[in-house]
Amino acid sequence: MQGAHILRDFDQAIDALRSEVITMAANTRHNLERAVRALLERNLELANAVIADDDEVDDAERKIDQLGMDVLVRFHPVATDLRLVVSSMKISMNLERISDHATNIAKRAKKMCQFSELPEIILIEPLYTLADHLLRDAISAYSDRNVTLGASLHLRDKELDRMHHVATETFGNRLEQSTRLSQEYIHLILVTRSLERVGDLAVNIGEDAVFLNSARDLRHTSDRTVDPAI
Numbered sequence: 001m002q003g004a005h006i007l008r009d010f011d012q013a014i015d016a017l018r019s020e021v022i023t024m025a026a027n028t029r030h031n032l033e034r035a036v037r038a039l040l041e042r043n044l045e046l047a048n049a050v051i052a053d054d055d056e057v058d059d060a061e062r063k064i065d066q067l068g069m070d071v072l073v074r075f076h077p078v079a080t081d082l083r084l085v086v087s088s089m090k091i092s093m094n095l096e097r098i099s100d101h102a103t104n105i106a107k108r109a110k111k112m113c114q115f116s117e118l119p120e121i122i123l124i125e126p127l128y129t130l131a132d133h134l135l136r137d138a139i140s141a142y143s144d145r146n147v148t149l150g151a152s153l154h155l156r157d158k159e160l161d162r163m164h165h166v167a168t169e170t171f172g173n174r175l176e177q178s179t180r181l182s183q184e185y186i187h188l189i190l191v192t193r194s195l196e197r198v199g200d201l202a203v204n205i206g207e208d209a210v211f212l213n214s215a216r217d218l219r220h221t222s223d224r225t226v227d228p229a230i
Contacts, residue, residue, distance in 0.1 A: 009074075009075075010071075010074075010075045010077075010081075013067065013070065013074070013075070014071065017064065017068060017071060018143075020060065020064050020092075021088045021091055021092055021095075021142065022142075022143050023060070024064065024092055025091075025095055027056060027060065028057055028095045028098050029132065029135055029136065031050050031053060031054065031099050031103070032098060032128075032131075032135070034046050034049065035102040035106040036105060036124065036125075038050065038106055038109040038110075039106075039121070039124065039191065040125060042112070044109075044113055046106075047107070051103055051107065057095065058099075060092065060095075060096075061093065061095070061096040065092065068085045071085050080213075083212045087211055091205050091208050094201045094204045094205050095201075097197075098135065098202075101198055101201075104194050108190060111183075111187055112188075115181075115184050118174075118184055120170060120174060120185075121188065123166075123171075124167070124188065124191060124195070127160065127163050127164065127192055128195055130156075130160045131160060131199050134153055134160065134202035134203070135198060137149055137152075137202075138150065138202040138209065139205070141206050141209035142205060142208070142212070145213045147209065147214045150206035150209035153206035153207075154218070157200065160195075160196060164192050164193070164195070164196040168189055168192055168193070171188045171189045172185075207219055
């Protein structure tokens with residue numbers, strides 16, 4: 001009976017950890033969506049909401065770290081269970097960084113509301129769309145234990161890097177041509193940088209999802225093939 005009790009407690013702790021990560025991921029993605037919308041729609045209220053809600057994501061990271069440490073200390077997990085704890089804690093760290101980038105975008109949205117709207121701002125939307133798709137699929141790779149999806153993010157992030165380069169070059173050229181609008185274009189350059197970083201962080205989450213389910217470490221490797229049957 002004692003063994004069954006401990007096993008039930010362990011299962012509940014693992015389920016709570018996974019649930020917290022998935023909830024944190026949803027909130028992080030929501031923050032990013034609202035931040036970009038605040039920028040494109042020049043919505044000060046929405047930008048302020050994103051900045052205020054970043055504290056919730058910070059709290060979630062601390063809670064996940066605590067849950068993970070509790071599982072390690074109480075149950076001494078091994079193999080897949082150990083990888084779940086480690087990966088969940090690493091993923092929460094990447095999610096917190098993504099939310100920080102969302103907050104930075106919201107702050108720049110507030111500043112850009114002080115100026116006239118720039119037509120080049122439309123370049124932000126496709127960058128955000130791809131970054132959001134990468135983040136969505138990274139979360140799915142973790143929650144659905146999909147190693148193939150997690151491993152695919154690195155190659156798809158190359159397109160986001162290309163789009164980031166094109167947008168940055170465009171904004172830089174406009175910056176050189178118009179010193180009067182220098183602040184606005186600098187804000188847009190930094191927004192595109194944040195979105196490019198979101199893609200990188202999503203790739204990190206995908207790599208953690210692969211490690212969780214296949215024990216393969218894809219960091220700094222060129223061979224990203226995985227066995228989906230694992």
